[in-house]
Amino acid sequence: MDDEFLYRLRKRPPPEFAARLKAALDRRAPVHRFSPRTRFVRGIAAAALVGAAAAFAVLMLSMPGLFRANGDGAGTAEPPTVARDKGEGGSTGAVKPQLQSNAGGTVKPAGGGAPSAAKPSAGSGAPAAETPDSDADAEEGSALASAPPGVAVARSRARTGVSISSQAYRYVQETAEGAGVDSAFFIESTADGMEAFCGDVRGVAATPAIVRFGRLSAAELAACATAPLGEIIEIKIGYDALVLGRSHAYAAFPLSVRQVFLALAREVPDDRDQARVTPNRNRSWSDIDPALPYEPIDVVGPAADSVLGESLITLLEAGCRSFPELLALEQSDDVRYERVCRTLRDDSAYDEMSEGFELLQRIETYPNAFGVVSFAFFDGNRDRLDAAPLGGVEPSLEVLADGSYPASRTLYLYVRERALAARADVRQLVDFLVSSDFALTPPAEDERREIRALLSEASSRL
Amino acid sequence: MQWAPAEEVDWDAVYADYLPRIYNYFRFRLGVETDVEDLTARTFEKAWRSRSRYRRDLAAFSTWLFRIAHNVGIDHLRARREHLPIEAADDAAAEGTPEEAAERASDLARLAELAARFSERDRELIALKYGAGLSNRTIAGLTGLSETNVGTILHRLVVTLRAQW
Numbered sequence: 001m002d003d004e005f006l007y008r009l010r011k012r013p014p015p016e017f018a019a020r021l022k023a024a025l026d027r028r029a030p031v032h033r034f035s036p037r038t039r040f041v042r043g044i045a046a047a048a049l050v051g052a053a054a055a056f057a058v059l060m061l062s063m064p065g066l067f068r069a070n071g072d073g074a075g076t077a078e079p080p081t082v083a084r085d086k087g088e089g090g091s092t093g094a095v096k097p098q099l100q101s102n103a104g105g106t107v108k109p110a111g112g113g114a115p116s117a118a119k120p121s122a123g124s125g126a127p128a129a130e131t132p133d134s135d136a137d138a139e140e141g142s143a144l145a146s147a148p149p150g151v152a153v154a155r156s157r158a159r160t161g162v163s164i165s166s167q168a169y170r171y172v173q174e175t176a177e178g179a180g181v182d183s184a185f186f187i188e189s190t191a192d193g194m195e196a197f198c199g200d201v202r203g204v205a206a207t208p209a210i211v212r213f214g215r216l217s218a219a220e221l222a223a224c225a226t227a228p229l230g231e232i233i234e235i236k237i238g239y240d241a242l243v244l245g246r247s248h249a250y251a252a253f254p255l256s257v258r259q260v261f262l263a264l265a266r267e268v269p270d271d272r273d274q275a276r277v278t279p280n281r282n283r284s285w286s287d288i289d290p291a292l293p294y295e296p297i298d299v300v301g302p303a304a305d306s307v308l309g310e311s312l313i314t315l316l317e318a319g320c321r322s323f324p325e326l327l328a329l330e331q332s333d334d335v336r337y338e339r340v341c342r343t344l345r346d347d348s349a350y351d352e353m354s355e356g357f358e359l360l361q362r363i364e365t366y367p368n369a370f371g372v373v374s375f376a377f378f379d380g381n382r383d384r385l386d387a388a389p390l391g392g393v394e395p396s397l398e399v400l401a402d403g404s405y406p407a408s409r410t411l412y413l414y415v416r417e418r419a420l421a422a423r424a425d426v427r428q429l430v431d432f433l434v435s436s437d438f439a440l441t442p443p444a445e446d447e448r449r450e451i452r453a454l455l456s457e458a459s460s461r462l
Numbered sequence: 463m464q465w466a467p468a469e470e471v472d473w474d475a476v477y478a479d480y481l482p483r484i485y486n487y488f489r490f491r492l493g494v495e496t497d498v499e500d501l502t503a504r505t506f507e508k509a510w511r512s513r514s515r516y517r518r519d520l521a522a523f524s525t526w527l528f529r530i531a532h533n534v535g536i537d538h539l540r541a542r543r544e545h546l547p548i549e550a551a552d553d554a555a556a557e558g559t560p561e562e563a564a565e566r567a568s569d570l571a572r573l574a575e576l577a578a579r580f581s582e583r584d585r586e587l588i589a590l591k592y593g594a595g596l597s598n599r600t601i602a603g604l605t606g607l608s609e610t611n612v613g614t615i616l617h618r619l620v621v622t623l624r625a626q627w
Contacts, residue, residue: 005569305614
């Protein structure tokens with residue numbers, strides 16, 4: 001049993017299957033290239049379409065009640081909107097994302113900002129998540145719909161899972177799975193996740209919720225919320241933050257993100273020519289910067305493949321990107337970029353050790369040692385640990401919240417209100433993510449109270 | 463941000479290169495031959511339908527295509543799980559039909575049996591690496607892990623499989 005053995009388990013697809021599938025795909029219309037002429041023709045067609053739509057709209061407005069076809073509101077046509085905070089939004093579209101509107105039309109931002117007006121959800125039609133994309137298929141025509149007998153006819157289904165950005169995947173998937181949360185997750189780039197969540201031009205949403213690091217911008221949220229898919233609830237789940245801690249007895253000293261990179265990366269730029277990288281030979285902090293103490297670099301921290309290790313790698317990468325020559329590698333040689341910017345050194349300067357009693361003992365026994373720990377661990381051991389300010393910022397819940405601490409990211413969940421009503425697995429996921437069982441550092445208690453109140457309010461409306 | 467003209471992609475070459483990869487990804491992911499052709503067809507159909515929207519600036523082609531495959535697979539596994547009563551799921555794992563029993567006798571089925579003890583993420587890594595034949599770099603792009611971590615985890619998984627084979 002080795003790599004070769006596993007590779008030998010592969011087999012070629014049956015030729016008849018390959019041929020039939022190819023023939024079916026070939027029958028699809030070729031990808032269309034817009035020429036100036038087609039753009040012009042399309043422009044004319046679009047103008048005609050807009051005109052017809054306007055005439056239709058006038059007709060509809062002159063016949064009030066036409067859309068009130070049934071009592072449950074499924075026929076209402078008013079799309080939900082996102083409230084605009086006058087202080088920040090206005091006509092520029094720089095709208096602060098809102099947590100949620102309530103039935104009365106007021107909205108409270110997650111961080112306790114000023115309430116603002118918002119329209120309540122329009123209609124109570126079928127939950128967005130339940131909307132199959134098979135209608136989209138029917139519109140475009142299935143590639144395999146006319147396949148010969150024997151060809152597996154692919155039928156697109158409504159997606160049932162939650163879209164999760166590839167960066168956030170491990171944080172959520174592993175802990176949720178461990179807690180028995182019954183949600184399927186789709187790993188997607190942030191852009192694909194947004195497309196799946198916000199729906200395509202036909203307003204068909206493919207996923208009821210997205211989980212991602214970083215808050216949606218006002219423009220993104222506004223664009224997404226205007227799709228006729230129901231209102232969006234924004235929930236700040238928590239912070240993924242790490243701390244470089246040292247024993248109180250020896251006190252930590254301030255470090256920059258770049259200095260952390262130079263201390264812990266396997267390869268670093270050459271002093272004389274920063275376009276060249278060499279194995280990291282920095283042994284003392286003063287090797288990195290003469291202003292730093294003449295003390296050996298001795299760091300204990302997570303394995304690179306752990307969740308906290310991912311955070312450390314992300315911090316290294318941020319430091320690496322402060323060198324323009326290394327940043328340029330991302331475009332010119334991405335394999336080398338990965339190796340240089342995202343690889344921990346593996347010599348005696350860095351020892352893998354999970355946070356816990358043993359790590360605390362190590363830090364207290366060895367005066368020069370720093371420990372890389374999560375903010376939550378540090379916060380629980382403030383009596384024994386001293387944190388190194390990073391980029392001039394000392395870690396605290398306040399700086400995690402305002403985003404000024406460089407070794408922190410905020411995880412957000414965006415979920416359609418209707419999906420909360422219709423989907424037990426989505427409710428279960430939301431409950432889990434806002435519970436104390438989830439591994440990230442949670443927001444401050446007042447923010448959590450606000451989130452709980454929001455969810456409770458949303459539930460009462462459903 | 464530039465949109466890559468779809469015509470720049472040689473879709474015939476893409477099909478020839480990726481059909482065996484996607485096909486074997488599903489074989490490794492499911493551990494059985496059943497439904498592999500259907501899921502492969504579904505993946506290519508989705509990709510072909512959206513190919514005009516493929517954005518080269520956002521993702522390597524393989525990353526894009528395998529995200530589609532991953533999502534098709536998730537949907538399938540979830541639907542299969544939802545349609546199996548608990549007792550049936552136990553039976554499927556333990557005995558199953560004679561056809562399934564024969565499949566389980568194969569190396570692939572043995573691999574699936576052992577990999578069932580791994581986490582979802584680890585099973586995905588095995589399917590991407592040995593089924594689809596993707597590089598660690600591409601797998602890293604798909605899973606959010608670093609390239610180094612992918613290599614480390616896969617090494618650990620192969621050692622575990624070897625010990626239990």
